[in-house]
Amino acid sequence: MTGLGAGPVLAQDQYTLLVSGASGGARFKENHDRWRATLVTALRNHPAFDDDHLIVLAETPGPGVGRASREGVRQAVAQLAGRMGEDAVLYVVLIGHGSFDGIDAKFNLVGPDLEAAAWDALLSQVPGRLVFVNTTSASFPFLARLAGRGRTILTATESAVQRYDTVFPEFFVEAFVALAADRDKDGRVSILEAFEFASVGVRQWYQQRGRLATERALIDDNGDGRGTEAGQPGPDGSTAARLYLGAGLEEAEVVTDPRLVPLVARRQELRQVVDVLKAAKADMRAEAYLRDLERVLIELARVSRQIRLRASR
Numbered sequence: 001m002t003g004l005g006a007g008p009v010l011a012q013d014q015y016t017l018l019v020s021g022a023s024g025g026a027r028f029k030e031n032h033d034r035w036r037a038t039l040v041t042a043l044r045n046h047p048a049f050d051d052d053h054l055i056v057l058a059e060t061p062g063p064g065v066g067r068a069s070r071e072g073v074r075q076a077v078a079q080l081a082g083r084m085g086e087d088a089v090l091y092v093v094l095i096g097h098g099s100f101d102g103i104d105a106k107f108n109l110v111g112p113d114l115e116a117a118a119w120d121a122l123l124s125q126v127p128g129r130l131v132f133v134n135t136t137s138a139s140f141p142f143l144a145r146l147a148g149r150g151r152t153i154l155t156a157t158e159s160a161v162q163r164y165d166t167v168f169p170e171f172f173v174e175a176f177v178a179l180a181a182d183r184d185k186d187g188r189v190s191i192l193e194a195f196e197f198a199s200v201g202v203r204q205w206y207q208q209r210g211r212l213a214t215e216r217a218l219i220d221d222n223g224d225g226r227g228t229e230a231g232q233p234g235p236d237g238s239t240a241a242r243l244y245l246g247a248g249l250e251e252a253e254v255v256t257d258p259r260l261v262p263l264v265a266r267r268q269e270l271r272q273v274v275d276v277l278k279a280a281k282a283d284m285r286a287e288a289y290l291r292d293l294e295r296v297l298i299e300l301a302r303v304s305r306q307i308r309l310r311a312s313r
Helices: 026-044 070-083 116-123 140-146 168-174 191-208 261-279 286-311
Strands: 014-020 054-058 089-095 098-100 105-107 129-134 151-155 218-220
Touching: 014 026, 014 070, 026 054, 026 089, 026 168, 054 070, 070 116, 105 116, 105 140, 116 129, 116 140, 129 140, 140 151, 140 218, 151 191, 168 191, 261 286
Parallel strands: 014 054, 014 089, 089 129, 129 151
Antiparallel strands: 098 105, 151 218
């Protein structure tokens, strides 16, 4: 997997559709509500986030929360399609249960469900870039169906037959509040970092219980619909490394404070070095790779800290 850093100023507007579907019981509902609330809090804590750009749907509607039904999803997507421009980024995060009927995968809603093909048809109406995260069981068909140009797709499973309830959402949500998820120590967690953090968390969760893992998450951002597992070589990850929940796709750094210009330029250089190192990993000795990567990451963390300190004065 490849990675590429970016700067702190947005190139696009960012919108989020967060859906927690039919829970199927009190225990599941408690988890779904907690995960949803944690993500909403993480979004609202981001300085660039606009609360008017967030739509939340849940099993039980309330103030600021619509019903997670097929009609509720359709209305939300239609609203987004009317508001977003070509330069916008839409994040869709699904929390709940998934199923597979032998033909297509579905995300369980209140009332009739929506299959992957229906989600694809709905989201095709929305301009701009799409980041779609399905944290449920049997979710792989969503990756195969929705992958395409300008789309970053994450699924909790690598196949449609992985039908047990997933623990991926527990760790994916945790990534946005856990310092350990910020691997390059720049004070933010990218979608790629969240994916990798969650994948490690899932693997450790099964290992600690002495159980065979029934889920393996995949990410696709090159549009081929195949996906790549965390820690495995593959063509995916470079776009996800520049995507930040709450901040859209960060492409360019715009600095008005002259004191920050050299520091920001240095940070960009260091991020490019990290990208080059990761791309060359397969051709390097493990000791040399880890030594060089550690050296660059330490310097990157130091420069990022200086930027934050000077920007806060």
